[in-house]
Amino acid sequence: MSAYAGQKLEAAQTKSLNDLVGPSPNIQIGNSYNSSNITIRGIGNQQINAGQDSGVAIHSDGVYIGQPSLTLATFLDLARVEILRGPQGTLFGRNATGGVINVVPNEPTAETHYGFDLTAGVDPALFQISGFINGALNDSGTLSGRVAAQQTYNRGFTRNLLPNGPNRLDDAKNQSIRGQIKWEPSDSFNARVLVEYANDDSNGPATFLEGTPDPTIPLPSILVGQSRGDVGDREVFANINYRKVHAFNANLTLTAR
Incomplete structure (x- = not known):
């Protein structure tokens, strides 16, 4: 098992699941247009169609994310991320043959605090802003709320030379927002409502065709003579490339001790 605290993720500029590949052994995370490919210890399957199920389960705030296109969303105001290797069906149910990635957001508290983070860069142009606000919603402190939001823009690392397609690829254009309300009348019971929305409206990754694995095998005739970048x-x-992902999640969590 690997676990990463939210503050450590921020300090390491870890923005999404893709960034966990380096520090996490035995895990591979990739994407193909609007789908994802996640394996743990070699177990998982490449997600080509939106309706397919993976061998690695992704949970966000205890909710199973069934669509693979939603698993590569950016991290927003997290308490921690857990990676559990090996079969986890006993605790997490279906599609956990290879393991589980558990994304846990920060919960509302009665203390008032807030923060924001701003990142900017050039070549290519980069702009990212994120922030949160948290505090009590009544005098007794039994009702609290938390709102977090994030906006990311990256112009794109790859230039497209065709005039009738997107100008840049390998870009980032996404937004996400999460709101929570927590009612805690006693130490033995609390109820929490979470509503979040995420949108990814980028042009997608660039694809380069460099040749075939065997130099003696020629390219298909339809590709011979074509510009490959x-x-x-x-x-x-x-001339065609896009990534369109829209996610909406709402859940109610009741905790009794």
């Missing part, structure tokens, strides 16, 4: 200069010819 340049990996070194990050230039490609693409």
Whole structure:
């Protein structure tokens, strides 16, 4: 098992599940347009169609995320991220043959605090802002709320040389917002409502065709003579490319001790 606290993730500039591949052994995370490919210890399956189920389960605030296209969303105001290796069906149910990735957000508290983070860069242009506000909603402190939001824009690392397609690829254009209300009348009981929305409206990744695995095997005739772009200069010819992901989640959590 690997566990990462939210503050450590922020300090390491960990923005999404993709960024956990380096520090986490035995896990591979990738994406293909609007789908994801997640494996733990080699177990999982490549997600090509939106209706397919993975061998690795993703849970957000205790809720199973069934659509693979939603699993690569950006991290927002998290308490921790857990990676559990090996079969986890006893505790987490279906589709956990390879393991589970558990994303746990920060919960509302009665204390008033807030924060924001701003990141900017060039080549390509980058802008990201995120923030949260938390505090009590009544005098007794039994009712509290928390709101967090994030906006990310990255112009894109790869230039598209065709005039009738997207100008840049490998970009980022996404927004997310989460609101929570927690009622805690006693130490033995609390109820929490969470509502969140995420939107990814980027152009998607660039694809380069460099050849075949065996130099003696030629490319298909339809590709012979076609421009294949340049990996070194990050230039490609693409007339169609997009990534459209919209996610809405609402859940009620009751806790009795």
